[in-house]
Amino acid sequence: MSSSTNNPLTTSLTTTEADQIASLHLIADSIAQQRQLAARSMLTHPAMLSCLTFSLIITYFFTRTLGTTTTTTGEDTWPYLLLIIWPACIMLYLLAAAHTTHPYLEKAGRTGTWVWLWRGGTRYKHRRREQSPSPSRLASSSSSSFSTSKVGYSTPMRKDLHNAEKHEEDEKGRGDIMFVTKYQDRVIGTLVLRIIHTEEELWGHVRDAVVREQLYQYQQQYTPSSPGTGSCQPVVGVIRAWTVQQHLRGIGVGRNLLENAVQICRERGVIGPVFSDCHANEVLGLPVVCNGELLRRERWAREVLERVKSEVDGAV
């Protein structure tokens, strides 16, 4: 799967270790960059700037009073005190931003690893299956029972077994599909896609019940018999990371990666893709003053994905 022949940029699936390591570095770098964005949002937030201004004014009056009352020679010492205290206040302000946004650095360290690539991906692993499936899922189950019986799975237990086996295969490392975009043999963009076969794992990546319900309905509507999977559950593509090297953003590399991800999902009869709620560049639960720009980007990324999906589906 290559994006272009004359273009120096090529997008392809990769399984080579060197590309995977380069991709992991790229992803880790982009998380570290998120820290800068979060810190900038915090430092320039009106509430934080008001706090800083207020503390500078308070220290001004405090220092002036202190400087005037402690002088014995009659000389005013408060301007010198202020020269020390104001930079200290500003330094504290910067340190507070660095400290608050530090979790992004920790996450970058955890993410750029093989463990993240092959085993990790969601914080919500330990959940039992839902007890009361919705009507649409019941309908979906019954329709797929019929179809799966044709391919030899006679009981729901066997279907679950099949799903579990597939899930295990994914856990062994065959589940994640990695696209890379290269420029002059250098990885400049990457997208990590995981194919989810079980409801439990889907729950771990898509926490919004409405979105999950939409996926079930889509499965029922467009792929009622889940060809080739023998599954009564939606097989969903979940994007775990989508990153382009910082100085090459905004020229279409990211969109091209998304198009490739959508196309491979269509080719394999997989629903989606959707962004995982625990994707590499998720917005961490820091104070609200840090999140403004990052939330805007998250919304924008989801909008772009929807646009790309409708374009690819329209072109099919």
Ligand SMILES: CC(C)(COP(=O)(O)OP(=O)(O)OC[C@H]1O[C@@H](n2cnc3c(N)ncnc32)[C@H](O)[C@@H]1OP(=O)(O)O)[C@@H](O)C(=O)NCCC(=O)NCCS
């Ligand atoms: C997200 C990212 C991969 C996009 O890659 P990119 O190469 O810059 O994207 P493209 O140039 O292909 O642009 C794709 C679309 O997004 C739009 N876009 C690009 N940057 C944007 C920005 N900062 N804000 C809003 N829209 C933007 C483009 O106009 C384009 O829209 P269009 O196709 O409808 O014209 C890249 O910005 C990145 O690596 N960001 C850091 C990691 C990250 O935040 N990942 C997203 C996880 S949800």
